[in-house]
Amino acid sequence: MKLFHHLMNALAVLLLLTTSVAAQTGPITTNTKLPAHPRILLLGGEEATIRKTISADKTWEKMHQAILAESDNLLDKPPVERIQIGRRLLDKSREALRRIFFLSYAYRLSQQPKYLARAEKEMVAIAGFSDWNPSHFLDVAEMTMAMAIGYDWLHQNLSSTAKASIKEAILKKGLEPSMNPKHNSWLKVTHNWNQVCNAGMAYGALAIYEDQPELARNIINRAIETIVLPMKDYSPGGAYPEGYGYWGYGTSFNVMFNSAIEKAFGQDFGLNSQPGFLQTAGYLQNMTGPSGSSFNYSDAGTGGGLQPAMFWFANKLKDPSVLWVERSRLQNEEASRHVRDRLLPAIMIWSNGQSILNIPTPTEKVWAGAGSMPVALMRTSWTDPNAIYVGFKGGSASVNHAHMDIGSFVMEANGVRWAMDFGMQGYESLESKGIQLFGRTQDAQRWEVFRYTNRVHNTLTVNNELQRVAGKAPITGFSKAPAFMSATTDMSTVYEGSLAKANRGIAIVDQAYVVVRDELETMPQASTIRWTMLTPAQVKITGKNRAELTQNGKKMILQVQEPAQITMKTWSTDPPKDYDAPNPGTTLVGFEAKMPAQTKGALTVLLIPENAEKKATNKVHPLAHWPKSPLPGK
Known part of the structure; x- marks a missing residue:
């Protein structure tokens, strides 16, 4: 063992000697001056x-x-x-x-x-x-x-x-x-x-x-x-x-x-x-x-x-x-x-x-950024604690530390987070059970962890299948217009093999409520689309297309505008496997919609804070008609 360590040390010294010439021509040279101690940061x-x-x-x-x-x-x-x-x-x-x-x-x-x-x-x-x-x-x-x-x-x-x-x-x-x-x-x-x-x-x-x-x-x-x-x-x-x-x-x-x-x-x-x-x-x-x-x-x-x-x-x-x-x-x-x-x-x-x-109040209420995990972030106010806030993402499950959460979002209103994300589970709790946590392939063991798949995120699940790891969803446009803050993403490659096309848009309308709209096109076979939203609120189904969420004395309405023939439901968030973390006080709420083969359809959901129901009467236009500015730098 000692011989091994001596050999490794010798290798390290050899590496230093062979790279010393490069060190003389790099940013720091033998002529570079350095302050006396203390010299780090301060x-x-x-x-x-x-x-x-x-x-x-x-x-x-x-x-x-x-x-x-x-x-x-x-x-x-x-x-x-x-x-x-x-x-x-x-x-x-x-x-x-x-x-x-x-x-x-x-x-x-x-x-x-x-x-x-x-x-x-x-x-x-x-x-x-x-x-x-x-x-x-x-x-x-x-x-x-x-x-x-x-x-x-x-x-x-x-x-x-x-x-x-x-x-x-x-x-x-x-x-x-x-x-x-x-x-x-x-x-x-x-x-x-x-x-x-x-x-x-x-x-x-x-x-x-x-x-x-x-x-x-x-x-x-x-x-x-x-x-x-x-x-x-x-x-x-x-x-x-x-x-x-x-x-x-x-x-x-x-x-x-x-x-x-x-x-x-x-x-x-x-x-x-x-x-x-x-x-x-x-x-x-x-x-x-x-x-x-x-x-x-x-x-x-x-x-x-x-x-x-x-x-x-x-x-x-x-x-x-x-x-x-x-x-x-x-x-x-x-x-x-x-x-x-x-x-x-x-x-x-x-x-x-x-x-x-x-420190002055920020002037911009919408921020959008491209890249391998693009996001759009919007709010109605920086100073009002009851402001509406939406965080929305595209991206890919292939990115380091990513989940299958493409198209997912969080939403707040009246000081309450209504649409939430579980976030991470502690690595040691999974690795100690033998889970190989950091694979990025479609069949990686990572996607057996309950919290990490699209099935428990605020996005779509098609035919109960996982999102495609190789897929990438860009933010295709956004709007800072105060009456219609919005962003859209093309998720088609994320559902490759399940859907021919999948586009999602999220908007804060008239500073009062939120619209989530999906426009989908099926393959040569019929598809079952599951729309889910994870919430810490208490959920009460009040109609086929309507649920009432309550939390901290506040209320929000989840209303499905289309398709008409759906039944609102909830799903348990109890961990299915012994290595999955518990998720107390949370519920998945949403619906399933069946779409015939080779058809186009839309899912339109309104998230309406209390006292805003009378304002949520505008017709939701197709995504093609949503105002779109290109993302900065693109």
């Missing part, structure tokens, strides 16, 4: 800028105090231990990053020795781990970022023995494993792994740059050159393919990388101007409804949260209105609620003196 003396922000705004004072209070809570906790869960050490790496980032911030801003001592204790314990689990390299990436921040920010005050062990661990357990082809396939992928792993390795390289200059240059250059792969997925307009939850992961680490590179080298090497990247702030801003919950398609949690990276985007765009949702969270939620966010101290850096009270 240079020496820049604490004064944060102190000025804190003194000028009570909201930032509360956030600062919450970080210090949480750092105090960490003082008596034992360091994290190397306890692996399944194939992951990731929860330990994330907690290490949270602790070390918080404690390092607390020390730099307060100069109280207790925070330095506790951070050093944490890092020395982690340096002693046998490894940081390179077989699941996200674990290494986050652990390396944690250790790099602590080593860099506390560099002048760490004991010599601690400094030596931490530096050695960053090199041997972080950077060197990233040179092994067995562990670095993430360099070639276009999803969050690339963003997180490149960021973590770059932080490690920045931390020990003066001790390993050739290796550090090589790793930073490699990161600058390969992180553009996932950044291309924001093109053309900023829609992030992996959804809200993984935006908070992949994009935040991309911002951590860009911010650190720009701070250390005084330039961004073209990264910030990658098409669509800065525009993704508009996507994230519009992904949250008036209730505060996100449009949680794909593998995302059901809630929403403060996103520190949005402050970085606001600075780059010179547009503080993109912070409207963050403003609400900062003003209406206790600062202590946010201390589980391991990147929270970065918000104090990226806040850049922004007064929370001076």
Whole structure:
């Protein structure tokens, strides 16, 4: 075994030697200057800028105090231990990053020795781990970022023995494993792994740059050159393919990388101007409804949260209105609620003196973005808590972390989410039962998970069949007209073999109610179309084509305008298999419609908030007559 490790180390050294020439001609060269420690994100003396922000705004004072209070809570906790869960050490790496980032911030801003001592204790314990689990390299990436921040920010005050062990661990357990082809396939992928792993390795390289200059240059250059792969997925307009939850992961680490590179080298090497990247702030801003919950398609949690990276985007765009949702969270939620966010101290850096009270209301109420998972997001107001909100998606189940939810939507009115999405199920709960969760083929075991298929999303199921993984549904147009905010998608390839054509449109009409219209064409055989909507409301069928939904003392009517011959029904959301997560308090409501062979037909459903029934009398026009603007960038 020792011989094997020696051979692998020799291979890593050989790789470094063969790539050293490229390192001299990359963005970072031997002539590139680097600041002294601290050099990652916050240079020496820049604490004064944060102190000025804190003194000028009570909201930032509360956030600062919450970080210090949480750092105090960490003082008596034992360091994290190397306890692996399944194939992951990731929860330990994330907690290490949270602790070390918080404690390092607390020390730099307060100069109280207790925070330095506790951070050093944490890092020395982690340096002693046998490894940081390179077989699941996200674990290494986050652990390396944690250790790099602590080593860099506390560099002048760490004991010599601690400094030596931490530096050695960053090199041997972080950077060197990233040179092994067995562990670095993430360099070639276009999803969050690339963003997180490149960021973590770059932080490690920045931390020990003066001790390993050739290796550090090589790793930073490699990161600058390969992180553009996932950044291309924001093109053309900023829609992030992996959804809200993984935006908070992949994009935040991309911002951590860009911010650190720009701070250390005084330039961004073209990264910030990658098409669509800065525009993704508009996507994230519009992904949250008036209730505060996100449009949680794909593998995302059901809630929403403060996103520190949005402050970085606001600075780059010179547009503080993109912070409207963050403003609400900062003003209406206790600062202590946010201390589980391991990147929270970065918000104090990226806040850049922004007064929370001076964040203006956004002017646009409709946002649409193309790409591999296109979305349209619309609302009747940014300031009215009772506003109508609709999030609508096209896309493909072949995208990383995707569900079979093409054509699905969420809808809110009167402060209540009526049409919901289950979101993700915890990976370990499935992997521990032997489920191969990340296959993307039509017959992948992923599609045996109850929550992940079209049968429990707010879309169509044809002949009880799954959507086609290879299919792709573009957003074919959208409208910002206040009387008819709308978007349409062509889902035909998603139902290939089941339907000849399938188009869906969703509109907010007259600021009062929502229309969902499907226009379908059958194959040479008859089809049974099931229309479903998942809801947390209590459902009462009040007629063949009508249901009444009640929740939190509020009411909404679901009314099928066409076809006339349907029977409204509900379906259970009880998990069918022992590995499926429970779904208490939820119901599938909808109907089935039989369509003869080779015929065209339409399904038109109205979602009518209480007190709007008298307004829901307009004839719904065919989708061809809906106003359509092309998506930005197309």
